[in-house]
Amino acid sequence: MARSISLKQAYWFLAACGALYVTFISILCTSWAQKHAVYIHKLHTLWWHDVDKPEQFGFLKNQVQPLHITTPDGETLYAWHIVPIAKYIANEDHLINEHTTSATPFQDSVGFDLLSKDPNSRLVINFHGNAGTVAQGWRTDAYRSLSAGAPDKIHVLAVDYRGFGLSTGTPDEQGLITDGIATVRWAMDVAKISPERIVLVGQSLGTAVAAAVAEHFVRVSEVEFAGIVLIAAFSDLPTLLLTYSISGLIPVLSPLRPYPRLQRFFLGFLRDRWDTASRITDLVRKSQKVNLHLIHSKDDFDISWKHSESLFYAAANATSPSGLSMKQIEAVKLRQDLHEGGSLESWNSDGMKRIAKQIVRYGGHNRITTYPCIARTVQHIFEQ
């Protein structure tokens, strides 16, 4: 008797879970919920932090200058320019005594002069992942790590996409790509940094933005950057969602793994597809001297490092007009075993197009952005 009741309870419990899951997935099919689930742009800490006061996040006085970038479709993006520490020290009095208010145009600041008037300035344009603002979580540590190197030339420009933080608008794929392009345009046209002095760095969702922006510039105007660094990239959103769990906890489509047709049915409702694999293929094909670095940690539980693995093969394959077999790629790629530090592989078929992949063992999904494997890669790119 007791046994049949518990079986019955188990049955109802499972039925309730199933119903909840179906409700959850159906809600995600609506445009509004999907936008919030994919971009999570309304989850931030603006209520108790003032992003406009970067000193609250551990920066020195006036080390960071907030600025605004307008997009061709009328959005205003909020961004930060971070002065490298060595350059800050060399210009300390000037920066400390500078009097700025939120109304001071960035172009009148000492920081802008340090960036734009020095022909040696190098610029990392940082595209962050979903959720939060330029100042969220490990992001501020990541900027410090990038700009802390001995050469005093590596500046960082970090931008909040439309709908994020203090930027206007609401996010979607085309909008975020427009924002990325507008940010690069600002760097080239207003700050006068030529593309061979620019590295695009993206993490997670930001890798999809960085890849799309790089592809746009090479396709539309044959503009190539010093390098593109993609941290914790994914091949495309539908493929990611098949295995993805929100915050590593709530599975999206993996419970439907036994029902591929049902998975495909739900994926049909996906509005933004973020097809990085084809954008990277296109980028490598059209480029003369692409310098692409994929970096991923094995203990990333949000996005598996296998995504970077398949992007690496897609990119290497695209270096040859007729394509390459796995065997051909394996035969020419260089591999360095770094033991606990993971491994480094690079593909440099004709000496011009360089594609590298670094799989580290530790760093997770977010914290890796603050690790020296990233700062080292960026510094190497600028030294080449």
Ligand SMILES: *[C@@H]1O[C@H](CO)[C@@H](O)[C@H](O)[C@H]1NC(C)=O
């Ligand atoms: C490799 O490139 C060739 C030629 O562009 C293409 O037909 C093929 O599908 C590619 N293979 C993979 C695994 O991407």
